[in-house]
Amino acid sequence: MLHKGGLVDKRHSVSTGTERGTMVLPTAEGVREVADLVGGMRYGLTVAVWDRLMPGAGSFMASQGGTLLADFLRSERWAMAAAFAQVETAFAEDEISLATANVNRWLAAQRGEDLEATRAEVEAWDASRLPSRFSLAKKILLGQDEAAITHLSDLRSAGEITDFEVDEWPIFDRLRRQDLV
Amino acid sequence: MTGGFDDLVIDESAADGLTAADVMADPFGVMSKLVDFGPIVEKLVALASEVPAATTYEAAYAFSYLRFRGSAPWAPIVLRALFVTAISSIEPVVSRFVQILLQARDPSSFPSLADEALEQEVRKLCFGPPAKWRKVLVEELGIVKAATAVDWKALEALW
Numbered sequence: 001m002l003h004k005g006g007l008v009d010k011r012h013s014v015s016t017g018t019e020r021g022t023m024v025l026p027t028a029e030g031v032r033e034v035a036d037l038v039g040g041m042r043y044g045l046t047v048a049v050w051d052r053l054m055p056g057a058g059s060f061m062a063s064q065g066g067t068l069l070a071d072f073l074r075s076e077r078w079a080m081a082a083a084f085a086q087v088e089t090a091f092a093e094d095e096i097s098l099a100t101a102n103v104n105r106w107l108a109a110q111r112g113e114d115l116e117a118t119r120a121e122v123e124a125w126d127a128s129r130l131p132s133r134f135s136l137a138k139k140i141l142l143g144q145d146e147a148a149i150t151h152l153s154d155l156r157s158a159g160e161i162t163d164f165e166v167d168e169w170p171i172f173d174r175l176r177r178q179d180l181v
Numbered sequence: 182m183t184g185g186f187d188d189l190v191i192d193e194s195a196a197d198g199l200t201a202a203d204v205m206a207d208p209f210g211v212m213s214k215l216v217d218f219g220p221i222v223e224k225l226v227a228l229a230s231e232v233p234a235a236t237t238y239e240a241a242y243a244f245s246y247l248r249f250r251g252s253a254p255w256a257p258i259v260l261r262a263l264f265v266t267a268i269s270s271i272e273p274v275v276s277r278f279v280q281i282l283l284q285a286r287d288p289s290s291f292p293s294l295a296d297e298a299l300e301q302e303v304r305k306l307c308f309g310p311p312a313k314w315r316k317v318l319v320e321e322l323g324i325v326k327a328a329t330a331v332d333w334k335a336l337e338a339l340w
Contacts, residue, residue, distance in 0.1 A: 012338065015334070015337065015338050016338055024260060026259045026260055026263060031259075031263060034263055034267055034339060035266075035267075035270075037332070037335055037336060037339070038267050038270045038271050038336075039270075040331075040332070041271055041331050041332070041336055042270070042271060042274050044327070044330040044331040044332075045274060045275065045278060045318070045327060045330075045331060046274075046278075047326075047330060048318075048324050048326040048327040048330045048331070049278045049281070049282065049318075049324060049327070051326060052282070052323070052324050052326075053281075053282075053285070058326060058330075079335075082332065083331075083332060086329070086330060086331070086332055087330045089329070090326050090329040090330035091326065091330070
């Protein structure tokens with residue numbers, strides 16, 4: 001593309017769906033996306049190679065990235081959040097870790113509001129065998145807000161979710177923006 | 182070949198008050214004010230289509246290039262800078278990892294990380310797009326997790 005004046009060629013068009021011949025106009029947001037994509041790849045590669053040289057280190061590093069991941073989601077750095085969630089998913093060692101990683105991955109893919117981006121995958125997800133907070137997460141990811149609020153109230157009453165978690169977990173960010181929690 | 186530009190009018194009033202500093206600061210913007218590029222582009226597209234040696238792809242490319250050339254002449258420069266920055270941020274990391282892994286796998290052939298043959302091997306393996314890096318890391322060096330821990334498809338789209 002660079003050698004063609006920034007115009008989308010056939011290969012790029014096929015992989016991204018952008019119309020061939022369109023000029024890619026770099027925006028500030030686009031530049032940040034690229035930087036985050038590259039940063040995310042560096043992180044993913046580092047964890048993967050480190051895990052090879054020091055078996056087990058990958059899972060530890062991936063779990064430690066959780067706090068950063070939440071920050072990236074909250075600051076709307078979707079590409080970086082997606083990269084961290086992908087590492088979490090790759091190194092998840094049990095069902096709970098994998099479910100948590102997937103929820104984070106879907107939040108990144110939704111970019112705050114686009115619930116349709118993940119609807120098919122979330123609908124196919126069987127959260128019934130997991131702790132109840134994952135069924136709640138599924139409702140939120142699908143936009144079943146009324147049911148989610150009721151479910152959240154039940155979990156709070158049962159002490160399964162604390163006020164701190166409602167304030168801190170990125171899964172509640174969309175509801176919080178709408179003053180629903 | 183047909184065509185001509187005699188009928189194109191330069192809007193001289195747009196030059197009123199122009200200074201050398203204005204031209205230096207934004208030459209494309211100044212040109213855009215002076216000349217309506219629309220008709221020029223149309224004529225150039227027509228001329229390009231008459232070039233007998235042009236393939237369909239070349240003609241399509243020329244058309245697209247001319248169509249967008251006037252609208253955002255800075256875009257290719259920014260893209261190039263972004264691309265170079267992206268490459269220089271990730272390529273050395275990949276090369277270094279491959280170097281470490283190769284040396285760890287075969288210390289008899291590559292006695293140290295400073296080994297010249299090792300460096301040449303790394304260059305040979307890593308020179309190319311992300312798909313090649315993925316192949317080296319995942320298939321040749323067995324870093325299986327690298328296949329799923331990285332969004333190769335998104336990265337490849339940058340290239």
